[in-house]
Amino acid sequence: MTVALVTGATQGLGLALVEGLAQRLDPTDTVYLTGRDMNRVMTAVESMPGGGAEVRGELLDVADHQAAQRLAQQIRERHGGIDIVFGNAVMRVGPDDDPRVIADQYTEVNNFGTTRLLRAFAPLLRDNGRLLVVASSLGTLHHLAPVLHDRFTTPSSLDEIDEQIARWRDELKDRRTGAWPAFVNIPSKIGQVAAVRVLAAERREDDLHRGILIASVCPGMINTPTSALWWNVSTAPTPAQAAVALLDLALDPVKPEHHGELVRFGEVVPFS
Template sequence: MTEKVAVVTGANKGLGFAIVKGLCRRFNGIVYLTSRDETRGLHAIKKLNGMGIKPNFHVLDVTDKQSVTDFARFLKERHGGFDVLVNNAAILEWDQVYPSFEAAKRNIDTNYRSLLTIEEVLYPLLRDGARVVNVSSACGHLSNLRNRRWLNILTSKDLTTEDINNFVDEYLENVKNGTVDNNDFADGGKHSEHRVSKIALTALTMVQQKKYEKRNISINAVYPGHIKTDMAQGGGQLDPDEAADTVLYLILDASPKIRGTFMWDNRKLVDWYDVEGDYYYRHQC
C-alpha cells in the first residue's frame, strides 16, 4: 500500500513549524517540512528531532519555479504523488504600511502568484481524495475591499483565475503609478498589498475547488487567527500551536464534504460573499 505524504510550505518557523509538528504526531504517513533556506530548514528539523519528532526536509522556494519543479520531480520519483498540501509560505513587510511598488510586488509574488506555480507544477501529483489548505488571513476576506467594481468581479459565480490575476495586476499598476485610492480598502488602506494578496489567495481557493471537484480533492482557505509570530510584530494573540489546530482540523478531522470554503480560527465557515461583514483586518499602530 502506498504511504501517504504531506507537504507544508514555509515551515521552518511559526505556524508552518507548528503544523509540521502536529502532523508528525497525528498523520499516518510521511511529513515534509519545506523551507527556502536550507540552513534554517535543517535547524527546524534538528529542533523537532529533539522533541522526538522526525519529519523529512526538502528545500522549496515557492517563488522560484525551478525550485518547485525540482521538488515535484523529487516527490514523483520518491513517492509517485502526495496527499496533503498546506500552502503556508507568506511574507508581510510590517514597516510597509503603505507599500512601495517593490514591496507590494514581493508580497503578491510570494503570497499569491506562487500558488499559481504550485498549481501548475505540484497539483498534478495530488492523489485523488487529497486535502489542500491555503493559509489566508483576516486580510483575505472580501470585507477588506470597498471598490464596488472589484467586488462585483470577485463575487461572480463564474469567477476565473484570469479575473483574479486582472484584479491583482490592476492594483499593482496603481501602486506603480501612484494612483492607489486608499478608500478602495478597509482601515484606510493600511497594508493594501497584503489585503490584495490574501483576497486573491482566498478567491483562488474557490476557483481551484471547482477545477478539482471531480477528483474528490478538498481545497479550503483558513484564517488561523492572529498569531504570535515575527509577522505579527508582537501583536498576535495565539500561540502557533493553537493556531495550527484549525489547519490540522481541516486536514485530519473535517468532513471531506467541507470544500471550497473559508474557515475562521473558531472553525466557523464564514460567508466569503458577505462584503459588509465585520471580518476585515484592522491595523494596530
C-alpha cells in the same frame, strides 16, 4: 503511507504545522518541511522532537517561478502523489514598509507563489487528499470597496486571478490606488482566497467524489513578532495552539461544505 508538505515552514505557524503533522502521523509517513533558505530548513528539521512521521527538509522558494513544479515532480517520482499540502509561505510586512517599494516581491511570494503551488500540487492529490492555503479573514469582500468586488468574483481561472493581482500591483506601484485599501494584506489575502475558490470550482465534482478538500484556512490571530508590529497579540494563541484547528481540518473527515471556502475554526467564513 501518507505524504505531507508545508511551505514557509522554518518558523511560526509553518513549523508548528510540520511538528503537529509529524506527531499525528505514523513512522511510515513523511512530512516535507520546506523553505527558501536551506540552512534554516535543516536547522528547523533538526529542531523536531522526534517520534511519529519522518520529517524531511526540502528547498522551496515559492517566488522562484519553477520551484514548485520541480519539487512536485520530485515528489511524484518518489511517492506517486501527495496527501496533504499546506501553503503557508508568506512575505511579512511591517508598518514602516512602503507598499510601492515591496509590491513586486510581496505579490510574487504571497499571490503568484500561491497560484504556482496550486497548479503544481493539485494534480498530485491522491484520494482523500487536502490542499489548504493559509489565508486570513481579511480575505473576504467585506473588507473591499464594492466597486472592486468584480475583480475577484468574475475570474474563472488561476490565470485570470493572476492578471487581477498584477493589475492591483501595478496600480499600487503607480499610486493609482483609487478605492483600494491602504493595508496591502487585504487585497493580497482576497486574491489568495479567490484563487482557491476558482481552482476548487473547476474540480468540485471530481474532488468531492474522491474525498478531496481544497480550501483556504484562517488560523486567527497568532502571537508572533510580526503580528506584534501591528496589533496587541499578548493574549493571542501561540503558533502551536493556532495549528490545532488547521491540523484537524487536514486530518479529519471532509465536510463537503468546506470545499473551496475559507474555513476558520471549522466554520465557513463567507466570501461575500
